[in-house]
Amino acid sequence: MAAAESLFFLDTAAILEAVNLEAARCRTAPEVVAEVRPGGATGRRLEQMLAAGLLVVAATPEGRMKVQAAAKKAGSLARLSEADVSILALSVDLAGSGELLSDDYTVLDVAKRLGIAARPVTKEGIGKTKDWAARCRGCGRRYGAGAAGTVCRVCGAEVRLVPRRG
Numbered sequence: 001m002a003a004a005e006s007l008f009f010l011d012t013a014a015i016l017e018a019v020n021l022e023a024a025r026c027r028t029a030p031e032v033v034a035e036v037r038p039g040g041a042t043g044r045r046l047e048q049m050l051a052a053g054l055l056v057v058a059a060t061p062e063g064r065m066k067v068q069a070a071a072k073k074a075g076s077l078a079r080l081s082e083a084d085v086s087i088l089a090l091s092v093d094l095a096g097s098g099e100l101l102s103d104d105y106t107v108l109d110v111a112k113r114l115g116i117a118a119r120p121v122t123k124e125g126i127g128k129t130k131d132w133a134a135r136c137r138g139c140g141r142r143y144g145a146g147a148a149g150t151v152c153r154v155c156g157a158e159v160r161l162v163p164r165r166g
């Protein structure tokens with residue numbers, strides 16, 4: 001049996017830019033969803049990800065308090081939006097089960113102070129199509145990156161994204 005796979009906690013920028021993440025492994029907060037304008041590029045991307053399995057999970061008041069305390073100590077609480085606090089709090093709540101993706105310097109800094117696994121979404125190539133390929137878990141057959149999340153034509157196992165070698 002495969003090991004449990006880690007999750008990705010997405011802020012608004014990550015929803016738009018992390019195009020190759022498997023939606024079912026992604027979580028976001030209701031406040032992030034509320035921040036996205038329907039109809040725009042991010043709105044359409046959000047719709048797609050929700051349809052593909054992105055889950056919207058509310059952060060606990062405890063998680064929120066930890067984030068606010070850390071940001072206050074760092075002097076950056078005023079620079080965090082409601083959505084920022086929420087996705088950070090969700091990452092605190094689910095710490096150990098995944099990592100936060102954001103391009104917001106303040107968010108990443110507060111995450112670091114809280115000891116949450118976090119990294120920038122665009123700077124490490126996670127949003128770049130050329131770095132990823134899709135491959136069947138069962139027979140290893142290769143597919144175009146767009147086939148991720150579908151079922152293998154040959155053996156019926158799940159096709160998922162893997163980092164492209166080389």
Ligand SMILES: [Zn+2]
Pocket residue numbers: 136137138139140141152153154155156157
């Ligand atoms: Zn297969």
